[in-house]
Amino acid sequence: MQHQEFEPPSALRDTIKCFWYDRRDFGERQSSFAVLPDGYAEIIFHFGNPCSLLHNGVLQPLPSPFMMGLLNQPVIFYTKNRFEIIGIRCFPWTVFDLLGLPSGKDSVHIIDHPITQLQTTLAEWIQAGKLDEALAQIKQYFLDARLGVATDSMLAKAGVAMRAANGTMPVSQVAAAAHATVRTLERRFRKSAGYTVKDVSGLMRFEQVRNHLWLYPDANLAGLAHELGYTDQAHLSREFKRYSGTTPAAFARSITQPKGIKPRPE
Template identity: 70%
Template structure:
């Protein structure tokens, strides 16, 4: 499997976290792979093979939006697949596309961004990945220039990410120069979720990434670093989002079974 990430231009700062490309051969399958929750929403273009949500006979179209998840999502894939994706912050992606927000894990798109599928497929099939990324970048810059994303959301989101999801809602509101009530209303309108919901996912993402890369990390110390009340609090929240304990996740990561 090949995975590469690319930084967006400065003009997309606070809206797009990165662009990424992935290539994998799942064989004649279908093979299961697990999408773990994190603090991002992604616009996914895929080429070559097919993928679907486990236990659903309908293949996923390209593109689709992978929204915020509260638990792991199992996908089935087969054959060789290549993926190009736009990793967005959840408080900006729906405003960027001019779509209503929602809590669906997977959003099927009926949007002009789907017009990128054919030219991107041509680039991918001929190995011109940099050209494909440039097409996506230019599209994002074009729609960004035409959209007024509330600066309050950008400030709030930046504060949440900087604090790794551990900042209380009142402090997030202060960082965004807003009242809690106004911030919560606008945040839910833009993302479909509350500030607390997204903060919880951001914090879980930090814990997951740490254990993924450093499975010998001390859990009590990690809980303190990320602002959990104690190790038991970390364990409850980790199991809530991942379906497994942090210790079990770390053991799998150590054996090279990370997903």
């Protein structure tokens, strides 16, 4: 497995968390991997063997690119042999406005958008082993798109506050940081991201727990709950299971197992 992350140009840092590349070889047999929720929406270009989702008992290949929105449960993908991804990890309160796409609560969006026209050229760069050229083309596409989008200062300020607090800031304080009422902020946030401030904050906080357990599977959950603003350990465990489908303890145990649940690459 090969994984790399790349910082966005400065002009995109209020919109995009990072660009990333992942390469895996799953072998000849159909294999599955689970992606856990976090606080981002992602655009996924994939190359090599098709990537599929199970729908009504049948594997249905996904086109490239597709968008993975904010998840509230793990999503399981299937593939085999060589599989490569270029991902664009976006802040959910900006990506839909940036690309002119409607927000929604579907975990996987099949998108009809001019960005899909990049697939052929990107596939040629990837096939030739020229990742830098592929990334340069994607970055330029988003830089050009960014020029045509006015920044929503309210959402930008709210996003900065939420990120700084890792999702632990109450909605009233997020609204104060954005110089808005709670009602106005929630309305604008839902329109832009498809989710409320509280929804996204919960995902951001879950992401902190997930990442901490990924690095420190023996972490003290009571102490982690206190640090991240949960009421108590039981509250942390309920929220963790809500988003991951498993308990923190079971997740920690899975980390050392070859087929354990994996988060989105970080």
